[in-house]
Amino acid sequence: MRPIVNSAAIRRLNRARVFHALREHPHCAQRDLVGLTGLDKATTSAVVAQLVEEGLVERREVPRPRRVGRPETALAIAPSAGLLVGARLEPGTIRIVTATLAGTVIEQLQTPGSRDIATAIRSLRDGIDRAVRAGEGPERPVRGVGVGVPALMDRDGRLELAPNLGWRDSPIAALLQAEFDVPVHVDNDSKAAALAERLFGAGRGLDDFVCVAGHSGVGCGLFLGGRPYRGAEGFAGEFGHIALVPGGRTCGCGKRGCLEAYASEPAILAQAAERGRTLDDLWAAADAARAGDPVLLGLLEEVGGRLGLALSYLVNLTNPQAVILGGNLCVVAPFIRPAIDRALAEHALEPLRRSLRVAISPFGADAVPMGGVALALEGFLAAP
Amino acid sequence: MRPIVNSAAIRRLNRARVFHALREHPHCAQRDLVGLTGLDKATTSAVVAQLVEEGLVERREVPRPRRVGRPETALAIAPSAGLLVGARLEPGTIRIVTATLAGTVIEQLQTPGSRDIATAIRSLRDGIDRAVRAGEGPERPVRGVGVGVPALMDRDGRLELAPNLGWRDSPIAALLQAEFDVPVHVDNDSKAAALAERLFGAGRGLDDFVCVAGHSGVGCGLFLGGRPYRGAEGFAGEFGHIALVPGGRTCGCGKRGCLEAYASEPAILAQAAERGRTLDDLWAAADAARAGDPVLLGLLEEVGGRLGLALSYLVNLTNPQAVILGGNLCVVAPFIRPAIDRALAEHALEPLRRSLRVAISPFGADAVPMGGVALALEGFLAAP
DNA sequence: CGAATTAGGTAGACCCTCGAACTAAAACGA
DNA sequence: TCGTTTTAGTTCGAGGGTCTACCTAATTCG
Numbered sequence: 001m002r003p004i005v006n007s008a009a010i011r012r013l014n015r016a017r018v019f020h021a022l023r024e025h026p027h028c029a030q031r032d033l034v035g036l037t038g039l040d041k042a043t044t045s046a047v048v049a050q051l052v053e054e055g056l057v058e059r060r061e062v063p064r065p066r067r068v069g070r071p072e073t074a075l076a077i078a079p080s081a082g083l084l085v086g087a088r089l090e091p092g093t094i095r096i097v098t099a100t101l102a103g104t105v106i107e108q109l110q111t112p113g114s115r116d117i118a119t120a121i122r123s124l125r126d127g128i129d130r131a132v133r134a135g136e137g138p139e140r141p142v143r144g145v146g147v148g149v150p151a152l153m154d155r156d157g158r159l160e161l162a163p164n165l166g167w168r169d170s171p172i173a174a175l176l177q178a179e180f181d182v183p184v185h186v187d188n189d190s191k192a193a194a195l196a197e198r199l200f201g202a203g204r205g206l207d208d209f210v211c212v213a214g215h216s217g218v219g220c221g222l223f224l225g226g227r228p229y230r231g232a233e234g235f236a237g238e239f240g241h242i243a244l245v246p247g248g249r250t251c252g253c254g255k256r257g258c259l260e261a262y263a264s265e266p267a268i269l270a271q272a273a274e275r276g277r278t279l280d281d282l283w284a285a286a287d288a289a290r291a292g293d294p295v296l297l298g299l300l301e302e303v304g305g306r307l308g309l310a311l312s313y314l315v316n317l318t319n320p321q322a323v324i325l326g327g328n329l330c331v332v333a334p335f336i337r338p339a340i341d342r343a344l345a346e347h348a349l350e351p352l353r354r355s356l357r358v359a360i361s362p363f364g365a366d367a368v369p370m371g372g373v374a375l376a377l378e379g380f381l382a383a384p
Numbered sequence: 385m386r387p388i389v390n391s392a393a394i395r396r397l398n399r400a401r402v403f404h405a406l407r408e409h410p411h412c413a414q415r416d417l418v419g420l421t422g423l424d425k426a427t428t429s430a431v432v433a434q435l436v437e438e439g440l441v442e443r444r445e446v447p448r449p450r451r452v453g454r455p456e457t458a459l460a461i462a463p464s465a466g467l468l469v470g471a472r473l474e475p476g477t478i479r480i481v482t483a484t485l486a487g488t489v490i491e492q493l494q495t496p497g498s499r500d501i502a503t504a505i506r507s508l509r510d511g512i513d514r515a516v517r518a519g520e521g522p523e524r525p526v527r528g529v530g531v532g533v534p535a536l537m538d539r540d541g542r543l544e545l546a547p548n549l550g551w552r553d554s555p556i557a558a559l560l561q562a563e564f565d566v567p568v569h570v571d572n573d574s575k576a577a578a579l580a581e582r583l584f585g586a587g588r589g590l591d592d593f594v595c596v597a598g599h600s601g602v603g604c605g606l607f608l609g610g611r612p613y614r615g616a617e618g619f620a621g622e623f624g625h626i627a628l629v630p631g632g633r634t635c636g637c638g639k640r641g642c643l644e645a646y647a648s649e650p651a652i653l654a655q656a657a658e659r660g661r662t663l664d665d666l667w668a669a670a671d672a673a674r675a676g677d678p679v680l681l682g683l684l685e686e687v688g689g690r691l692g693l694a695l696s697y698l699v700n701l702t703n704p705q706a707v708i709l710g711g712n713l714c715v716v717a718p719f720i721r722p723a724i725d726r727a728l729a730e731h732a733l734e735p736l737r738r739s740l741r742v743a744i745s746p747f748g749a750d751a752v753p754m755g756g757v758a759l760a761l762e763g764f765l766a767a768p
Numbered sequence: 769c770g771a772a773t774t775a776g777g778t779a780g781a782c783c784c785t786c787g788a789a790c791t792a793a794a795a796c797g798a
Numbered sequence: 799t800c801g802t803t804t805t806a807g808t809t810c811g812a813g814g815g816t817c818t819a820c821c822t823a824a825t826t827c828g
Contacts, residue, residue, distance in 0.1 A: 006394070006784075006785050006786080006814090006815090007391075007783095007784065007785065007813080007814045007815040007816090008785090008813095008814075008815085010390070010394070010784090010814090010815060010816080011814075011815065014815090014816095029775075029776095030775075030776065031774085031775060031776075039816085040816060040817055040818090041775095041776080041777095041817090042777080042778080042816075042817065042818085043815080043816055043817080044776095045776065045777060045778090046777095046815090046816090048776095049777090067773090067774080067825085067826085068772075068773050068774070068825070068826045068827070069772085069773040069774025069775070069824075069825055069826075070773080070774050070775045070776075070822095070823060070824040070825055071774085071775080071824070071825065072774085072775060072776090073775080073776085152735055160735060161735060207616070208615060208616040220701070222701075222702075224608060224609070224613055225608070225609070225611070225613060225614075227609070229608055229609060229702075230609075230703075231592055231608075231702055231703025231704070231736075232591070232592040232703050232704055232705040232739055233703055233735065233736070233739050234703070235703040235733070235735055235736050236701065236702050236703040237701065237703075238700040238701065238703070238733050238736065239700070239701065241700055241733050242696075242697050242700055242701075243693065243696060243697075243730075243731040253733065255730075255731070309627065312626075312627060313626050313627075313697050313701075314701060316622040316623070316625055316626055317604070317606075317620065317621065317622065317623065317626075317697075317698060317701060317702075318606075318613075318615055318620050318701075319614075319615025319616050319617055319618070319619040319620040319621075319622070320615070320616055321616040346627075346639070347627040347639070349619070349622050349625050349637065351536055351544060351545060351617065351619055352615075352617070352619050352622065354617075355616055355617050390783080390784090390815075390816050390817080391782080391783040391784040391785090391815065391816065392783070392784085392816095394783090394784055394785080394815090395783075395784065398784090398785090413806075413807095414806075414807065415805085415806060415807080423785085424785060424786050424787085425786090425787095425806095425807080425808090426785075426786060426787080426788095426807095426808080426809080426810095427784085427785055427786075428807095429807060429808060429809090430784095430785090430808095432807095433808090451794090451795085451804090451805075452794070452795045452796070452803075452804050452805070453793075453794060453795075453803085453804040453805025453806070454792060454793040454794055454804080454805050454806045454807075455793070455794060455805085455806080456805085456806060456807090457806080457807085769828100770827105770828095771826100771827085771828085772825105772826085772827075772828100773824100773825080773826080773827095774823100774824085774825080774826100775822100775823080775824080775825100776821100776822085776823080776824100777820105777821080777822075777823095778819100778820085778821070778822090779818105779819090779820085779821095780817105780818090780819095780820105781816105781817085781818085781819105782815100782816090782817090782818105783814105783815080783816080783817100784813105784814085784815070784816100785812105785813090785814090785815100786811105786812090786813090786814105787810105787811095787812090788809100788810090788811095788812105789808105789809085789810080789811105790807100790808075790809070790810090791806100791807085791808070791809090792805100792806080792807075792808090793804100793805090793806080793807100794803105794804085794805080794806100795802100795803080795804080795805100796801105796802080796803075796804095797800100797801095797802080797803095798799100798800095798801095798802105
């Protein structure tokens with residue numbers, strides 16, 4: 001029973017609504033916003049005026065005034081409205097992206113990661129400093145920082161467990177916040193990526209979709225009913241540890257037959273090695289498949305089938321509008337996609353399948369840092 | 385982007401919030417409501433005054449004024465506040481329940497069902513008339529009717545497909561509304577049952593839980609993030625048609641190896657028959673298990689294991705606070721429960737399991753009609 | 769150059785919540 | 799007995815929200 005609704009909250013909500021509508025329809029007129037947001041003309045007027053006042057939105061002359069009547073003035077997110085910073089924390093490297101409030105990427109760079117949390121935080125801060133300096137223009141304040149971490153995160157920004165990083169039970173949000181004087185938001189990488197898809201990617205305009213990303217593991221971000229779904233403790237979306245194959249391959253989590261033991265990058269490479277193909281990474285696997293190697297083609301088809309079966313569970317349970325494949329899975333997408341589609345056709349119920357789209361993330365490996373940008377944007381718009 | 389929030393909506397929300405707090409904590413004082421709802425003292429005062437004015441709530445003298453200071457006056461939902469009607473539509477029988485706004489059951493009865501939709505509707509209307517007359521007191525108006533149907537229902541109250549009833553593509557909500565001059569709400573039976581658990585049953589106070597009910601099929605109602613989750617088309621929770629056993633038993637949906645082909649009442653009885661035990665219904669199965677029949681004990685344990693495996697998927701994906709077993713599953717709960725718990729322990733991730741409760745619905749076979757009551761209550765409180 | 773047309777702003781009504789001051793009703797204490 | 803203290807609940811005004819209805823601005827058309 002937490003969320004108390006008052007006028008100020010309504011205003012923030014409406015402001016965010018107008019802002020997002022403007023993001024998705026740049027250079028539209030105020031009267032279009034009325035239709036897009038469902039708000040009243042007067043309310044829209046007030047909100048737009050406030051956004052202009054705040055310097056987040058600017059009015060521009062519309063180029064073609066061919067119709068009768070007063071010409072509309074185009075609205076757009078001001079380029080100088082501010083800068084958002086997104087990052088992805090992984091053991092090997094930290095990827096950082098800066099973007100405008102409209103979601104246009106300004107800078108991308110990476111900096112070494114670390115399994116030592118203090119070192120990683122320092123590296124992240126230095127990287128962000130560099131990225132911001134590089135993208136800094138006149139009067140373009142940093143509005144927030146968002147970080148996606150491959151970890152179970154609870155609602156308060158505490159890191160519960162991050163097997164790949166070897167971290168557990170750390171108040172990481174607070175640690176990071178201490179390094180910056182702008183708001184810092186930290187969340188699970190898959191959830192961040194799902195938010196990125198919703199705001200900037202293949203999930204634009206969708207209220208119900210799932211975003212499956214394979215990296216060192218297989219994660220899943222749920223976007224349900226128009227908002228990210230976190231679950232009771234913030235652990236929802238543990239797609240990788242579905243027990244898919246009774247008595248199957250051993251998974252990093254200690255169990256057997258998890259999806260992750262078949263469909264994560266390390267698992268795919270391990271299976272390839274067992275079949276006599278030693279490969280460095282998924283790009284090499286994709287190359288081999290593109291070259292027509294039947295072993296790789298067969299393996300990837302198998303992987304696609306397992307992913308598709310697991311996805312059918314997800315689809316039957318949550319009835320999403322779309323399934324978005326992201327992360328490293330994008331690299332091998334062409335080779336797993338047919339098997340995924342077949343498995344969905346076979347195992348997902350027809351009425352649920354009818355409205356289902358399977359899409360590939362436009363961000364590839366940058367989905368998580370873009371998720372950080374998305375977290376920062378949401379945080380900025382929700383702030384008082 | 386539909387839901388427009390204005391002052392009136394806030395007031396409705398707050399009214400519902402206070403009402404539900406009062407339902408869950410009868411005879412509490414107004415000052416307790418402040419804590420329970422998180423609303424301001426003044427707002428609470430205004431809302432309570434309105435509820436009293438509307439005749440939904442009454443003030444009572446508190447029996448024990450032992451503390452210093454002005455004694456508190458107890459508040460309670462007025463018994464005369466109104467009557468709610470809930471029903472469950474099945475091919476064989478229609479079960480009807482009437483209850484007060486506080487959720488106390490007044491009348492229960494059943495009336496014959498039908499596969500002919502017009503006949504079924506007529507039977508339902510007659511049954512409701514009887515039930516209401518029986519529970520009618522002085523000045524107790526019927527506030528709404530809610531009906532749970534074993535069908536895929538879309539958001540607009542159209543019935544898409546009801547295999548067990550043999551219905552498809554019928555505007556059932558409109559048909560029923562034409563029979564009554566109070567608001568009628570129709571929804572999928574599992575979703576209705578989940579709402580009943582949330583308001584009156586084992587899900588009280590929980591924001592994230594799933595409610596699995598076995599009848600002629602196996603359905604699942606999702607309650608996520610403090611509200612019922614319907615999915616993009618309203619089809620979420622198709623738990624019964626998860627493809628659990630590759631190449632397994634044939635399911636009514638035409639596929640093979642669906643959970644429903646193992647764990648629904650007909651499936652359990654069919655499997656028992658294959659093992660030489662011809663039984664009429666699950667009650668007979670439970671009797672045999674209670675008598676120590678090893679065939680039944682083994683079979684039910686198997687069923688529990690499969691249910692538990694499927695539940696582990698659900699748990700890993702949605703991280704609920706509780707899994708509530710309802711419907712006919714309640715009848716055999718003692719015999720499937722251990723296997724469910726074992727399967728969850730084996731296949732659900734530890735951090736997710738830590739906060740998970742497995743509960744049995746207190747309603748048994750009346751979960752769906754109580755869901756109708758819950759639908760009617762929510763509808764009444766949401767009305768302008 | 770006025771009428772028509774369209775974009776956008778404004779004023780006032782009416783709601784909401786909230787903080788602070790106020791009233792109500794009891795026990796306590798001298 | 800009667801003020802003081804304590805606790806419960808109400809009222810009032812400030813501040814802010816949306817919405818209806820009207821108003822102004824800027825253009826084309828005839």
